[in-house]
Every structure is written in C-alpha cells, then in structure tokens.
Amino acid sequence: MSAYDELMAFQRETEALGQVMGRLSWDQETVMPPGAGEQRAEEFAALEGVLHRRRTDPRIGAWLEEVRPADKVQCRQVELIRRNHERSLRVPEELSAALARTGSISRRVWAEARRTDDFGLFAPRLGEVLALVREKAAALADGGNSYDALLDGFEPEMTEVELEGMFGALRPRLVDLRDRIMGSERKVPELDHDFDESGQLRLAAELAEVFGYDRTRGRIDKAVHPFSAGSGLDVRITMRTDTRDPFNCIYSTIHEVGHACYEQGIDRAYLLTPLGDGVSTGVHESQSRIYENQIGRSREFSGWLFRRMRDIFGDFGIADEESFFATVNRFSSGFIRTEADEVDYNLHVLLRFDLERDLVNGRLEAVDVNEAWNERFQADFGVGVDKPSNGVLQDVHWSEGLFGYFPTYTLGNVYAGCLHAAMRREVSGLDEALAEGATEPARRWLGERIHRFGGLLKPLDLMERAIGEAPSEAPLLDYLDTKFGEIYCT
Secondary structure, eight states, X not given: OOHXXXXXXXXXXXXXXXXXXXXXXXXXHHTOOGGGHHHHHHHHHHHHHHHHXXXXXXXXXXXXXXXXXXXXXXXXXXXXXXXXXXXXXXXXXXXXXXXXXXXXXXXHHHHHHXXXXXXXXXXXXXXXXXXXXXXXXXXXXXXXXXXXXHHTTTSTTOOHHHHHHHHHHHHHHHHHHHHHHHTOOOOOOOOOSXXXXXXXXXXXXXXXXXXXXXXXXXXXXXXXXXXXXXXXXXXXXXXXXXXXXXXXXXXXXXXXXXXXXXXXXXXXXXXXXXXXXXXXXXXXXXXXXXXXXXXXTSHHHHHHHHHHHHXXXXXXXXXXXXXXXXXXXXXXXXXXXXXXXXXXXXXXXXXXXXXXXXXXXXXXXXXXXXXXXXHHHHHHHSSOOOSGGGTTTSOSGGGGXXXXXXXXXXXXXXXXXXXXXXXXXXXXXXXXXXXXXOOHHHHHHHHHHTGGGTTSSOHHHHHHHHHSSOOOSHHHHHHHHHHHHHHHOO
C-alpha cells in the first residue's frame, strides 16, 4: 500500500468511530434512559480518549511526510488530515477527555436548571466547562487569539475581526428595519387553534419528502431541541410538536431536513473521509436556513403549505394564502432565539457572540453571565428577561463547551441570502414550482453548487464558486427589507 492508501485506511476507521460518538449523542437526546447519564458521560470520555489517540497517532505524521497526492481530491484530503492532526496535537488527551465527560454532565445539569429556572444550579457546572474551554483555546491559539482558535473549529479561517466587520454592517440595518416594523400599524393574523399532534407528524413526514430527505438513509424522531446528526448513509433528524404552534414542528422539520439533505447530497466517494462532511458550520447553516426561510417561508411555497394545512387540519382561522404568508413571517419579538422571526434572529445571535467572547477571554465569568445577559437583552430588545429559561438557559451550546459556534448561525443566514439571490437569477420557473410544492429545481441547484462537494473546497471558495462573487451581507438585508417591508410597511 502507498502512504496515501495507508493514511486513508486509518482515517476511515477514525471517521467511523467519530460516527459512533455521534450516534451516542443522538441516543442521549432521543431515547436514552434518564438514569443512564452518569454512565454515558464515562462512555463519551472513553471514546473521546480513543479518538484523540488516533488523531494524534505518530504514524499520521510519518504518512504525511511520505505522501505524494496524485490529484486535487487527494491534496484536499491530505490538507484536512494535516490540519486536524495539528489541531489535535495541541490539545492534551486528558483535556480532551475531560471536556467530553464534563460537557456530558453539564448538559444534564443545564436541562434540569432550565426546567426549574435555577441558574444557580447550572453556574458551577458552566464554570467547570468554561475553565476547560479556556485551557483548550489557549492550547490551540499557541499565543494567538483564543476566540479565533475556537471559531476555527467550526468555521475554518474565519476570524473574530472579520465577523465584527460583517456584524457591524448588519446591526444598524436590522435595528432600523425592526424599528420600522414595530412602528407599523399593520396587524398580522396569529394562529388561534389547536393542531393535533398526529396531523403535525403526518405533515412533517410529508414535508421531509417534499424537501428531498431520503428516509432509507435516515429517520425522524422527536426531541426537546431539534437537531440533525450523522453523515453519509445514516443522517437522522429530530423535530418537536406544539398543539398551539404547528410552525414549531413545520419549520424545525424543514430546517433540519436542510442540514440532512446537505449531508445526503455529498459525493459518496467521500464517505468516511474528511471530505465526507459539510465543509463548515456556517455553510451547513446556510442550507438549513435557505430551506426554512427563503424557500419554506416564501409567498409561493407558503401558499401550497396553506392548502395542505387546510386539508389536514380543516379551517384554522386564517382567511387566505396572502394572510397565511404574513402569518408565517409574522414579526414576533420575544425572548427565544429559535422562535424568533428572521429580523430579530440575528440580533439574538449577536448578543451571544459578544457575551461568549467575553467569557472565553476572561472579561466575564460564568457566575455573572445571567446578569450580563439580562442587561444586554434589555438594551437590545427593550424588555427585561422574565426568567432564566427565557434568557441565558435557553440554549444548550455553552453547557457542552461549544464556544465559537453561535456566530455561524448568522454567517449561515448571510450565505443563505447570497445563495438565494443567485438561485433566483439562474433558476427559471422557480416561483411557479414552489407554488405547487415542488422544491426539486431549488434542491438541484443547491446540490450542484454546494452539496456534492462536501469538504472539497474551502468555505469561501465554495461560496464564491456558487454565487460568482465574494459573499456579503447585502443580499440578506435586501431580502429582509423587501419581505418585511411588503408585510408591514406598505
């Protein structure tokens, strides 16, 4: 065997073990017995130790010295293996295992603290996680920017300074649009009806099929916090139901299907290799957000959805398709990021971005983050947070040590805006297809320009190739101005 073949055989085994870790995480969120948490934390730590030893195995360095890539695919495989190997070498195995164990325990404490609205219960665990995250960030940064080192794990080569520039351009226009909406006298109808769970589950299954999800290579389950998991031939999604708010089920399903279709659309030749996953968290989020918002909340698709909901649930109090379009895009300033409209959503993310930078860099401590959150929310949204579960305890990310993740949500929205603008220029008959519930033209375009590549191209190179120019925040802002201006300001 050549050095490249030996390297890739070793890598495939490592990737397979990583997928096993992912299945354990899926199990923990869906069907794990409630009393199994302590044991699961040890299982995570043990498996993370095995994975860390494989990622830092000295043979990888020897193979990398010897390997001579034959083409661009092999070059990129080697580049990503080298990158992951070097990052792993900077983090001691004991620290990696401790983060896995502590994150699993902290996540369970967070869930209980959220249920009981007791930040004091969670604060010590968050402090433990934060101490380990800071240690990891310092090791990865090697004297450089600690937050950049964490961000690089989710969005390679993106920096805090670049995000500050992008978010600085977004904030004033979002705030201006928000102010104009809140000053509008236009009344948008709200849902006031019970939607039975069986009907929601039926519609969710239909929507997954409409958006191209292959259930022979996946499954749909319920979870408190919807997510997708897996890659290649096993990509699973979860959703949630609410009898008073079917949009929770509908749009969490469409969102997670967007993630899943990205993974299912990657070239199968890349299975269980570094190229076999989405290239970055921001690009991944762009696929879920364009499915959910630019397609799923479009005037055309929402008309089809209105008719299907009438078929399933009967008359639910919304008069017509135009009223329903306004309802699915209703501005609803509130506490919860995942329930926010498209305007407020990004302001929620910017709050988290600023707070977590302060946490990582030592300007803010875990015990003080609840108060800091509430002060910032009051300043940004003009209302006081009523309870921790509507504030700092609403998101799971920090409990698991996922610092540097939050800004990729807004980056994904920016990328989705760019992709949508390019798609509308290039795909003829798009609106007519969506009005009939046909997403295939949009899915085909995304599959050709994003999905099939997996990790072959760097994130910015992939985006520039897809849209023909460097991505910017302008298309997203123009899209939001147009949509919400039509609903509230005309």
